[in-house]
Structure formats: C-alpha cells, structure tokens
Amino acid sequence: MSADPITPVLTKRWLSPQSWRLSTYEKLEGYTAIRKALAGTPEQLVQLVKDAGLRGRGGAGFPAGVKWSFMPPNEDKPHYLVINADEGEPGTCKDIPLMMADPHSLIEGCVIAAYAMRSHHCFIYVRGEALHCIRRLNAAVREAYEAGYLGKNILGSGFDLDITVHAGAGAYICGEETALLDSLEGRRGQPRLKPPFPAAAGLYAAPTTVNNVETIASVPFIVNGGADWFRQMGSEKSPGPKIFSISGHVERPGQYEAPLGTTLRELLELCGGMKDGIPLKFWTPGGSSTPLFTAEHLDVPLDFEGAAEAGSMLGTTAVQVFNETVSVPWAVMKWTQFYEHESCGKCTPCREGTYWLAQILERMVAGRGTEEDIDTLLDVCDNILGRSFCALGDGAVSPITSGIKYFRDEFLALCEDNRAKQELVGAQA
C-alpha cells in the first residue's frame, strides 16, 4: 500500500514489524485512548460515539452510539459486550486480518466500549476455522491482562473487565447476532425472536450489545482523534474510514482502507486495476448478500446511502470483482448453494426456498432450464425476500434477483438449447 494516497487509520500499524505485539502497539499510540476514556464518564463516551456518527461495520450500519445507549443505565443484571468476529459473509476478509495484524486495537476498543456500557465481561466470538487468529487474539488478551489493561481495576480506574475469546463452529448464521448469542450459550445457533432485543435480554437473558470487530476497533481512534476528526473522513451520514476487502479479478486483491464514499473506480486504482486488463463484468459492493453491481456502477459512492440509492447495500464492503470470463448464472448458482447450505432451517421461506432455488439454478447451468424457470426463480425470491425470519433469507435472493435484473440474457441463453427438447413434465409435486 505504498502508493496509498489516503492516510490509513485502522490499518496504520499493519505493516509494522510484529504489529500484533503489545510493545509495538504501545509504541504506536496504543492504549492511550483507554486512559482518556476511563477518565471520563460512560455517558460522555456514548455521546462521543454518537457525535462521531460511527455506524456498525458488521453489515447493517446501525449507529453504534445509539445502540450503546439502549443498554440500561442500572446494573441490576450483568451487562455483556459481545464482539462479532464470525466474519462469514462471502468475500469478507477484514476482521480476521485486523485481529491478526492489530489485535490490541480491538482489545482497547473493547475496554472503552465495555466501560461505556457498564459491562465487565466481553466475549469475542471468532469463527472457529480461524485458528491462527484465535491464538493470536488469545496471546494479545494475555498480554493485555499482564500489562493491566484487562482484569481488575484497570489502570487504577476501578473499572474491571474480563475478555473471553470464544471459538465458534463455523456457521454463517452464527454471525447473525441473536444466533451468535444462542451459539455462545452453547445452543444450536438459530436466530431468536425479537423483541426482546439483546439490549434488554441478550446473552443469558442479560443486557447485551453485539458489535462488529471493525466497529469496536474504530473506537480508540475516535476517543483520541475526536468526533470532528472522524467526521472529516467519509460522508455526512456515513463518516469514518473503512476497510474494503477486495477480491477476484484485480491485480492486487487484499484489504484496502479508504474513507466511506470511495468508489470502485478509486478502489481499482488502489489495487492495480482489473487483472490482465480483462474488463469488469459484475461485482458485489458488500458481499454476496448485497445485490450485484455492474460496470455501470463504477462511480457509485460506497457508503451506506450511495450503495442503497444505486439499488444495492454497503454490507461488509466485501468487494468481489468478476471479469467478463465469468458466467453470471454459474456464479449465482454457487452463491445460492452457499445459502442453501448455510440456511439455519428455522423458517420456511429460507429453508425450503433456497433448497428449491439451488435446484433450479443447478438445472439451468446444466442446460436443463426453461424460460419459465426464470419467472419461477424471481417469484420464489419474492416469496422469500422480507418473508423470512432473519436477514439471511433476504441476502440469499440478492444474487439471483440482481443477476437476472442485469444479465437476464445470460439466463435465457442457457435455456435456449433446451427450448427445442422440452421434456414432458409430470404432475409431480
């Protein structure tokens, strides 16, 4: 990232030698925000994060300060802070690198956020396959305890905090915050009925806030830099820096930090352009659950509002780039197989719908589709979108509806061969 025209914030330590070490962190401003934070009141911190306009980086973009303010002011029950490090959205690769390269920024953020929410126990729920990352996180937590940044009476402030690093079992649904809480409690991860919301009854039915890794890792910078500084980056409603995970047919895939509102055209410049110069065909702005974009959308500002206005969502800023060699129906089929596999099974539309959609797409890609199947796909998607229990079902239809919207011809072409040899269809179902 030497040619980076933008001053990095979240990733600024990543290239330092042994960046994950406490000593490196401390040398580079680490654990300075915590002192300021612990000197203030929880209310002041919540206000600061509200003023900064920090929005959740887990996909939905909910204002973090507002979420924190839902936590009850009393401590009748223990309060929990849960860090969502499940990072399951296809294409997303920012939280794990962050925790690998700079785990202490997350830990410092946890201390500040926990203090702001009167929580004395924080859980970091990490995707189980990320074993290396879990080890590194555990080592960092150990270092922080030894240095007095965690445990009892942190830095003499009287504030206590324990952090538990928990390994999940690698289910996409366990990234959904209430399924994550069930999983953390040792149950099968399936989303919970809301209300009650986690702030009222979350982990072990106690007040809980779930935040994404990147959200919390942004907090120490806000404490040190202030709300105004933070707002200098990004847009009015989507301020701050963001890590874009760029993958696919680009010259240098990887994590690129840029202010919210950056466009794909700018990001492509950062990562060296399309691989071998083969032109862009389609891309996801924030993972496969966000509707596809095409080359027409190169200049859409990638912030929460910009992506939505252009008909997609910002999601996790997992930018997956596909060039002209890729068949859209094939890619859509692959994604749909993912959702079919990852559907938790709780609700009918997602469980049965993804099962059906995957079969139709597989049939189409194998050249056994019909034009009618395209209508069926769209109608089944319509019966899933907004009808399922959680947002997984909504995400599952994004690739299909947007794929057909922009590339209907490709789907039709697959059915073309089949038109002549229409088989007799019995009244099977």
Next chain:
Amino acid sequence: MTMAPEEPKVEVPEGYVKLTIDGEEVIAPKGELLIRTAERLGTVIPRFCDHPLLDPAGACRQCLVEVEMNGRPMPKPQASCTMTVADGMVVKTQRTSPVADKAQQGVMELLLINHPLDCPICDKGGECPLQNQAMAHGRADSRFRDTKRTFPKPLPISTQVLLDRERCVLCQRCTRFSDQIAGDPFIDLLERGAHQQIGTAETAEIYDAASHTASGKPFQSYFSGNTIQICPVGALTSAQYRFRSRPFDLVSSPSVCEHCSSGCAERTDFRRGKVMRKLAGEDPEVNEEWICDKGRFAFRYATAAQRLRTPLVRNAETGELEEASWTQALAAAADGLAKARDGKGVGVLPGGRLTLEDAYAYSKFARLALRTNDIDYRARAHSAEELDFLASRVVGTTPETGVTFTALEHAPLVLCVAFEPEEEAPAVFLRLRKGARKRRTKVVHIGQWTTPAVSKTFGELLACVPGGEASAVEGIAQHAPDLDEALRAEGAVVLVGERAAEVPGLFSALHRLSERTGARLAWIPRRAGERGAIEVGALPTLLPGGRSVEDAAARSEVEQVWGLEAGALPGTPGRDVTGMLNALVTRDLDGLLVGGVDPADLPDPALARKALAAASFVVSLEMLPSEVTEHADVVLPIAPVDEKAGSFLNWEGRRREFSITLEGTGALPDCRVLDTLGVEMDADLFTQTPAAAAGDLARLAPKPTGSAAAPDVPNGHVPKAGDGQAVLATWRQLIDEGTLQIDEPHLAGTARPVVARMSKASAAGLGRRVTVSTERGSVTLPLEVADLPDGVVWLPANSPGSKVRATLGAGHGAVVTIAAGGDQ
C-alpha cells in the same frame, strides 16, 4: 357536500388498545397477539407454529399480514403470531391485502415442495391443518418439479411415538411442547437448512456429535402423546392408532379421563362400537389442552380378551365359576349376601375408581341392603387419622371454596408433601410447572429425592426420611423460616398426596401448619374415584354429603330422604378396610361385596388373601378377572367408563360429567347392578341409571364442612434403619403395572426405567444391583445413586419386578433389609 355524522367515540378501557383489522375497528387487550385478535373478529389467519399455549416462535412464516404503525406501513409483512396489538395499528390480513395473500400462498407452496403429499395414507388426512390450509390458502398446482428431500421412515422416537420426517413442516410445536410444557426436552431440532429435522440422539443419521440433543437420551415423557395431537401434519403418529382409521369414519364423544384425580377433559373417538383413540379435550380450568399418556393411551383394558361379559356363579359341587344368567346370578348374590348380613354381617370394599353415581350406589346399598357402616373405598394404605382429615378438611370442598388448578398456577408458593405430582396427578404437575415457569410460583417438595418433577417445577427439595414427613412439617417454623414466611403469603397452597396416610401424624401436622400460616391445604389422591367416594359416604364414618354417621340429626336427614324409618341407619362408625379384613379372618364378619379392588393394592395383601379365603360369601363386581373374582361366589360384570355415563369428582371437587360413548353394548354400570341386587334384597336404591343415582344424591345436599373434628394425632417416631437396613421410600409410577394399563405394550414401553435409588454413601459397596427384602420376600433391582438421605432406599411401588406391597408386604416408611443384588 354533506357532513358525515359524528362517529360515536368508542371508549378504550384501561389496559386495552384500539386498532383496525381489515378496515374494522377493534379493541384488544394489550399484549394480545394479532393472530388472536383477528380470530376474534372471525378472520382465521393460517398458521402452523403458532399455538396459544406455547411461546411464540415465528418460524413457519405462514401467518404473515401487512401492518401499518403510526401511519407508516412496515416494509415487510409481519408474522401475526409474534406481533402484539398496539394503539392505532392498521392490519391487513389476506382478506384485504394482496401482499399478505401472496406471502401466505408463497409460504404454503414452499412448505409443500418437500412434502410427500401422501394424504391418502396419512393418519392426519381429513383433520390435517396442512391439508385444510393448503386447500384454503394455497395454489392448486405446484411449480416445483425438482427432487424432493427424502428420509427413511417412520422413525420410532419412543415405543409409542413414530416420526415421519418427510411430512414434518418443522413448526417446532412438538419440541416447544416438550421443552416448555412438559419439560422433557428429549426431542430436538437436529441439523440445519433443508436437512433440519426433528429427532433424538438415536434418530440422527448424520453422526455429527455437535448436532445431537443435549441429553442423548431417548424421548421419554409422560406427555408425549400431546405432541402427536398438536402436530399440524401427520409427522408424529402413535404406534397405537397408526393406520387404524380415518378421522371421517370416527364418531367423537366428549369424555373424562378415568385414571387420576385430575379429571382431564378428553375426546373419545370410536368406530363401529370400538374406541380407536382418545384425545385431550379442552378445558382451560382443568387440563387446558393437555393430557398424560396414560389418559390418552390406556383404554384397551376395556377390550381385553379376558374381559368379563357374563355373570358367573360358583358351582357348589365343582367349586368352579360358571356362566349364569343375570337372573340366576342376582338371585344367588342376593341370597348369599342376605344370609351373611343376617349372620355376622357383610363388609363393602367399593374401590377408588368408581364414578360418583356408582360409588353412591355402594354407599346406599351398604346402608339399606346390608344395614352396615362397614364400607371403605380406600383400596390402599389408610388410617383413622386420614378419616378425620377427609371429614374435616376435604369433604364438601368445591372449586368455589377450595384450591383449584388455576389457584395453583397463580400461587406464590406451593408446598408438596408426600405427593409426587408427575406420577400421581400429571395435570397438576403441568400446572405447577406452568406457574413456576410463567408466574414464578415457588414449588417446594418435602420428599426423599430430587425427582424429575422437582427439577421440572424448578423446585426445592426438603429431603426427609420416609415416615419423617410429619416431623419435617412440624420443623418448618424452626428450620425453614423463609418457607414459613412464604406460606403466610396470600394464595400459598399446601398439597398432600395419598401417601400421607402411611405417615402417622402427617395429616394432623399439615392441619396445624395450615391453621398457623393460613396456607390453603388440598388433598390430591391418585385415583379418579376417590374424591367422589368420600362425598357419597363410601367410608365407615360418613354418610353422603359429609354427614357423620355419629350425628343423629344428620342420620335422620338421610333417613328421611331415603324413606327409611327413623333410627334405621346404624349410628356407630363401621370398620375400615383393614378392620373388615381382620374381622373376616377372625370370623367376625361373614360376607364381602367388592368393587374394582386389587388385593395387591391393600396395605397387607396377604391379609387380604386370607380374608377372601375366610369369607363365607363374596360378591365381586368386576370388569376383569382378578384375585377377588378367584375367591368370589358370584361375579357380576360391570361396564367400563366408555360404556356408561356418569361423573367423577376431581381433586378440586369439580364435577366432571360425561355421557355414554359406546351405546348398546349391554354392559351395566355398578349402580344399575346394585340397584337390581337391592331389589332382590327388598331395598330400593333408586340408582337404576347414573342419572337417577345423581338425582337421588342431589337430594342430600352437602353439609357445610368445618363441623368435623380435625385430625389430632401425634407425630410417629421417625423410622430408623440399623446396620444392613434402610427405610423404604416408595410410590407408584404413572406408567406401571396398574390394571387399567393392560394390553398396551407401546405405552408400557415409555415407562421410566425400573431402578432402586439410594444415596451415594448408602449405595457404597452394594454393587450395581440391590436386593431389598422383608420377611415376606425380596425385590432386586438395578441401583442408581440419587440425593436421598442416607439409610433410605426408594423403590417404584408397582412396576415390573418391583411390586412392593405384594412382594414385601411393606410400604412407605417401613424398615427393610438391604443387600448387594449381584451383578447381572
């Protein structure tokens, strides 16, 4: 332009909200779910996972409607089974919203893509919510033409419950029932996505350890049948009923369960004169919508091959019972009974399973035809103290004056003493659990170990040595001041079970406790007929309506109603069961009239056998051959509940009437048989039919309670076990070797494992099995460690291999000998 007339303003009462559903304004209580509000308006929103008695799940998504709040439409259709009403809400159901209608049709289509559509061979076909709603809210054709998911089937979840995973719509009603209502979470969801399925550790096919149910135990629940009934498809079926009939061939008749004293409402379905199945009936005051498996499945005793259908008279020459006509048999019975009566007299043992009407006939027959107070229905351990307790604290209480199911649910505290609710009165257990779960009723059990019921009522155990319950109750003030305080709270209840009769002083101690703290006291016997038998005076001390036999004024009231001469009724209490048996052995009593009594249930079965042998004349009114019929001189067959009308008084004192289910079988109720027998003996009972009996009884309005003397017996000493001994704790399991459970192998398979239990210290050195013995005999069972007090052994009272009374001649609180039972 004309002004619209001012709309009359609808007052919204406190605690209610006003909303609009399909253009109609409606007032609904706060917290009501939209699906119910709509239903009150007559709009049925289709649903699968929703069940009024289960916590909302919102899983099936069948019940979607459009909702507008504060003038803003919500972006997605909402599940009406999870969303509660709010002021100003505007709701559009499938009736007025094309969006809701399409959403519902879409979900229905999705539910059917993997469904086998095997309605023609499915038990549920014809009464299937999926079938019905698919017809009402679904598409005529499916667009699905790919491959359906298949599973091997059926999978036995237990010996009784079979699972067809292909038919399952994953509404989670069964798992939520098991988890929430019964507290037996043995079935659970396994796997995910389209592979998600109901199952147990045993049924899981993909052996992924992480996906197995937590318990790893087979589905074991006394309430499993309810899952079959609430399954909205044919995924759960019973081994008993599977493929045996179609709903539209069945005739349904409301009925009442004959097994325990809860008096659950049931529905009996029969076809061509044969009962095919029983279902839970709905009664919010009693069993809500649930029944236990015994109530549901144990009815084939009535069609057992050995059922008695013709009268039998013993041939004086051969000594064999021979079939006889009713005329012959009644004449023989009347003759023999009259002779015995005119000799040393006849005792009456009606048993605890009679209807109110039948029990009344026994009570009246004893007094009129046999001229005696020697009548005692208690076919179980009993005491004189209990008689005082029943006369002073139980008889005459009604749901208006006494403790009710609803009162249990709302009680701040329920103290169970010598009472095992799940085994003895399952509907009571469910209510206690509901109270504990929903309203935080605190349940405290004075017993011997942390039984499943203790855990599932989130209860606290105060463990005592069997027989030490009276001392434990007396010690509450001193040793459990918190409990003592809690008992003083408004609505606190103390429940006591039939086992209390085996603990001297316990009824007296409970009476004092209740007087001292103000806690209400209720007695919950095990058998369905107990409460009614007390009310009609099937006891040596009581006449109908709780009138004391010793009270001259009360006697004369009865004499008048019965049309007797003044002074005709005997004024001294009769003998109790044990008294009668002893008198028979010593030849101080000649004859015996016996209803449905199994000598093995009596406190001393050996004595009972001796008495039966010694009796000069025995008449048995029975349904099935028994040890009594073996000794009887005349056997008169009587009708099972399905073949007669009548009523039970449940433990609350609530009258549970039922009419005849199977008509014209020719089987006669006890009251009719006794009426005719009475005629033969010149006594007019006026109990020709249950209705006549009830009418006659109604003329003896209950005398208000409170006049009888309360029990006042000092605590017996707490039993102590010496070396090689233990004190026996024992009670019956719900599913055991009870007579009414014969011919039901599938039900028997769901019984709890038959094991003995001891504390860790006491079990040390005994090995895996223990032999419990008395001088009469011994029982050897696998030994399990539980949190019993040291020196105590628990045995199931009437289970295979553990027939405590019959084998050991001992009961709760007896000192028994303990030895290693050897490994087997």
